[in-house]
Amino acid sequence: MSFSVKVEPSGHTFPLEENESILDAALRHGLALPYGCRNGACGSCMGKVVEGKIAYSDDELPPALTKDQTAAGMALFCQAVARSNLVIETREVAEGQDIPIKKLPSRIAEMTRLNHDVMLLKLKLPSTERLQFLAGQYVDFILKDGRRRSFSLANAPHDDDYLVLHIRHVEGGSFTGEVFDKMKVKDILRIEGPFGGFYLREESDRPIIFMAGGTGFAPIKGMIEHAFASGIERPMHLYWGARAKRDLYLPELPEQWAEEHTNFSYTPVLSEPMVEDHWQGRTGYVHDTVIVDHPQLAGYDIYASGPPPMVYAGQDAFPGHGLDLEHYYSDAFEYNRD
Structure with a gap:
């Protein structure tokens, strides 16, 4: 019943x-x-x-x-x-400041290589704790020397048995080097969060364009899965930009979303496809592809996540096609190098 x-x-x-x-x-x-x-x-x-x-x-x-x-x-x-x-x-959590920030220990429950340079990390919190968050927010790893490394959550809030992260190996990065070369399942890591104003504005009725670059797909994945769970029926179009085909590390997932949801579309874009890719899809910069498909952006909400050049290119170009930057929400992945 x-x-x-x-x-x-x-x-x-x-x-x-x-x-x-x-x-x-x-x-x-x-x-x-x-x-x-x-x-x-x-x-x-x-x-x-x-x-x-x-x-x-x-x-x-x-x-x-x-x-x-x-x-x-x-x-x-x-x-x-x-x-x-x-x-x-009861009240409902609508904005990031409505959620308390916590420092918590976490145990690595799973490590899965998603491609040549992206690792999926699943973290399990103590049985007496859960971390409430909004889709798209991030957590900080607190390292032993006090340094911090920030990574976006890739899961939706309703699916919070684990905290899921997509971590790309950064050349010269000691933390991501440890993730790929030293860390193992059952290791304990200390985190703090959630942080960030990059989350889905559910009160809007505007169609949505998601623009991801590389592991910028992680927070957008959480947003899209949350939108499906919430029953949001606004049109949603994901543009995922990468250098070559191998950099699209979960391509079957947005393809599945497009098959299952009539209000969702997916366009992968490669800037430098390799010969062995035999790529027949869209090429170039992902923000240019958005403009070609949507020359008039006045009625849209745009969520952009990934490398700073991509995020800032959209910020510079989209207002010339009618977008009010009030409706441009972004998360630029600035990597810390050691």
Whole structure:
């Protein structure tokens, strides 16, 4: 049996399955309710049940909820399951400043080479902790000597069992060198986050152009997967620029999105395809390809992520084709070299 939940004051609604927590269902449908540990110990997800009935496993109250709070209608949505249709009252996380920044230890759970110079890193947090974030934000690794290295999160907020990163090996970079040559599964790393104003503006009704360069695909991947989970129906077009075919390290994923979602399109662009690529697709600079396809950009939101020259080229060129830079959201990957 499934039930529906209405969130006040936003008016958002979502269904949830039998014995699925209210928070899990909300995140699965792209609604960012506040949370912290997701195990009932911190109280960050507390809100009010205005109408309907809820229950907890084993009929025991979670550690962070008192009997007096329960009597006043309060509940911990990370643990509460519905026993009827519900109306709940809670805030929704809309901007980065709404989320607390945490310093946490993390354990490497998986390392997978995605191509010749990109490593997928999955980090597992302690069982008592979760890191809430907006799709597109990043975390810092805090190194032993106090230095920091920033990397964007590649997963969507509803899929937060792990923190997923796409790390490109940077020539001369000691940290990325360690990732590729020394780090191993079960190593412990210290992180802080989430940070950044590069996240999806869900209140907009404008069609979206995503422009990624290299591992700039990582935060955009999280945004697109969040948009699908949220039921966003605006047209979305991803342009992914790389030097050669081998640099498009997950090309089958956006191709799959394009097959499964009628509002999504994908165009890969290579600037220097190799002979062995036998490339029949688009070539040149990715921002030029965007302009060829969309000579009038006045009605669009554009999200650009990747090497600074690409991000700044779009920033310089797109206003000449009608784009108001108020609708140009960017994340330029400045690499730290040692």
